[in-house]
Amino acid sequence: xxxxxxxxxxxxxxxxxxxxxxxxxxxxxxxxxxxxxxxxxxxxxxxxxxxxxxxxxxxxxxxxxxxxxxxxxxxxxxxxxxxxxxxxxxxxxxxxxxxxxxxxxxxxxxxxxxxxxxxxxxxxxxxxxxxxxxxxxxxxxxxxxxxxxxxxxxxxxxxxxxxxxxxxxxxxxxxxxxxxxxxxxxxxxxxxxxxxxxxxxxxxxxxxxxxxxxxxxxxxxxxxxxxxxxxxxxxxxxxxxxxxxxxxxxxxxxxxxxxxxxxxxxxxxxxxxxxxxxxxxxxxx
Amino acid sequence: xxxxxxxxxxxxxxxxxxxxxxxxxxxxxxxxxxxxxxxxxxxxxxxxxxxxxxxxxxxxxxxxxxxxxxxxxxxxxxxxxxxxxxxxxxxxxxxxxxxxxxxxxxxxxxxxxxxxxxxxxxxxxxxxxxxxxxxxxxxxxxxxxxxxxxxxxxxxxxxxxxxxxxxxxxxxxxxxxxxxxxxxxxxxxxxxxxxxxxxxxxxxxxxxxxxxxxxxxxxxxxxxxxxxxxxxxxxxxxxxxxxxxxxxxxxxxxxxxxxxxxxxxxxxxx
Numbered sequence: 001x002x003x004x005x006x007x008x009x010x011x012x013x014x015x016x017x018x019x020x021x022x023x024x025x026x027x028x029x030x031x032x033x034x035x036x037x038x039x040x041x042x043x044x045x046x047x048x049x050x051x052x053x054x055x056x057x058x059x060x061x062x063x064x065x066x067x068x069x070x071x072x073x074x075x076x077x078x079x080x081x082x083x084x085x086x087x088x089x090x091x092x093x094x095x096x097x098x099x100x101x102x103x104x105x106x107x108x109x110x111x112x113x114x115x116x117x118x119x120x121x122x123x124x125x126x127x128x129x130x131x132x133x134x135x136x137x138x139x140x141x142x143x144x145x146x147x148x149x150x151x152x153x154x155x156x157x158x159x160x161x162x163x164x165x166x167x168x169x170x171x172x173x174x175x176x177x178x179x180x181x182x183x184x185x186x187x188x189x190x191x192x193x194x195x196x197x198x199x200x201x202x203x204x205x206x207x208x209x210x211x212x213x214x215x216x217x218x219x220x221x222x223x224x225x226x227x228x229x230x231x232x233x234x235x236x237x238x239x240x241x242x243x244x245x246x247x248x249x250x251x252x253x254x255x256x257x258x259x260x261x262x263x264x265x266x267x268x269x270x271x272x273x274x275x276x277x278x279x280x281x282x283x284x285x
Numbered sequence: 286x287x288x289x290x291x292x293x294x295x296x297x298x299x300x301x302x303x304x305x306x307x308x309x310x311x312x313x314x315x316x317x318x319x320x321x322x323x324x325x326x327x328x329x330x331x332x333x334x335x336x337x338x339x340x341x342x343x344x345x346x347x348x349x350x351x352x353x354x355x356x357x358x359x360x361x362x363x364x365x366x367x368x369x370x371x372x373x374x375x376x377x378x379x380x381x382x383x384x385x386x387x388x389x390x391x392x393x394x395x396x397x398x399x400x401x402x403x404x405x406x407x408x409x410x411x412x413x414x415x416x417x418x419x420x421x422x423x424x425x426x427x428x429x430x431x432x433x434x435x436x437x438x439x440x441x442x443x444x445x446x447x448x449x450x451x452x453x454x455x456x457x458x459x460x461x462x463x464x465x466x467x468x469x470x471x472x473x474x475x476x477x478x479x480x481x482x483x484x485x486x487x488x489x490x491x492x493x494x495x496x497x498x499x500x501x502x503x504x505x506x507x508x509x510x511x512x513x514x515x516x517x518x519x520x521x522x523x524x525x526x527x528x529x530x531x532x533x534x535x536x537x538x539x540x541x542x543x544x545x546x547x548x549x550x551x552x553x554x555x
């Protein structure tokens with residue numbers, strides 16, 4: 001190897017990481033429940049890097065005993081990669097045992113199911129690996145949070161919603177766009193997997209549009225539109241003329257049995273998720 | 286180059302066979318060598334409407350199975366020299382129709398005929414699928430009611446996605462809308478969808494509107510295609526349809542309710 005060949009490269013990359021939410025500093029209780037959970041699925045973690053979310057115990061004055069927790073996790077094939085949240089003292093203790101510091105305050109998922117457990121493994125997060133790997137300063141990476149698919153809100157689950165609910169793996173990034181320029185007719189189903197969906201022709205009653213990203217329809221939309229099919233709550237639906245039978249974003253849906261409300265019916269509209277509520281906005285006032 | 290035209294609808298009883306009979310007769314009357322094929326294996330109606338049921342000896346299944354030649358099975362129409370009928374079998378089921386066999390027949394017919402009209406059975410099962418698979422153009426027959434329009438929409442979706450032209454990535458099947466059993470008076474009272482409503486949903490070019498008429502029943506019972514019934518508005522409408530199909534620009538007729546004249550009212554006509 002000559003001196004021109006670099007021995008290493010520093011690059012930015014996007015990785016999906018698991019989070020372990022720590023809800024108690026009581027090490028005995030934590031270990032007990034962890035053990036119990038892991039006994040059900042012993043092979044769940046295969047040296048998976050895990051971020052410890054300490055935000056739930058940040059106000060807790062008691063210290064988390066990292067020197068006890070770390071070997072315990074390692075024994076169960078969980079590799080702690082760093083911490084997010086937590087008090088100053090907790091974060092300092094984490095650095096001492098060689099853990100990384102992730103910036104505080106990730107966007108909270110309002111729909112996350114809260115469990116009474118001392119811990120809960122929540123959804124995946126998109127955490128860019130920063131260039132300043134050797135700096136001890138906390139870096140501020142852009143966080144794009146995709147969470148677990150929220151539970152279906154309506155009891156009257158229809159067939160198309162079953163489709164949504166059965167797919168739980170979050171798709172981290174949605175970049176591509178699928179363009180359909182022919183009418184989508186009764187009985188036809190278009191699925192833009194890991195992509196946005198743009199339809200330039202009419203979507204008739206009985207037709208189904210499904211996208212992991214956004215859905216745009218630049219014609220009358222009379223069928224079903226299911227955006228964020230794998231749980232992307234930031235997904236939106238844009239239609240030129242709202243006449244839909246069903247609208248759904250990240251599993252949260254609305255059925256229009258009596259037709260679309262009059263104030264938005266047949267008008268350009270944009271649909272998004274606010275908390276657990278599907279909101280239809282008229283695009284022109 | 287011979288054209289394969291499928292007459293289809295999804296829903297039953299909307300007038301596919303009536304249309305197939307009159308449309309193929311109209312094409313033949315204009316001097317085109319035309320053959321009309323009944324794909325409704327197991328039911329067989331076209332020969333009745335064409336008035337040739339007593340002359341049916343062999344059918345399309347016999348030809349597919351190689352039992353007889355195409356020439357033996359084709360029936361010459363009683364009034365048009367240029368028109369032939371290939372009847373369906375009444376004793377077999379639809380599974381006897383296979384794509385390879387149908388393609389072989391169509392390829393042979395293309396050598397001698399200008400137009401091949403395929404009368405599709407109702408539904409979206411294999412029979413209807415086989416009838417539409419090789420089509421170059423499609424006449425989508427629709428009644429002015431919601432369920433018929435919905436079924437036509439479904440058929441159009443299948444044509445666009447699963448026909449041979451779609452599968453091979455060729456130019457898509459050319460679609461024509463034909464509204465049948467249209468009664469302008471009932472449209473005015475809101476009991477029927479209007480042509481505009483139907484076009485708004487289906488969004489394909491309108492080839493024609495056939496008015497609801499007693500003469501259709503009369504024609505099919507007597508084994509004469511409706512286009513032959515002199516002085517009937519149905520015959521006129523079908524002639525317009527054929528004209529437009531051949532590229533003529535003709536105004537749409539029979540879409541507005543006829544105004545009852547003063548004398549007619551006075552004399553008790555309706």
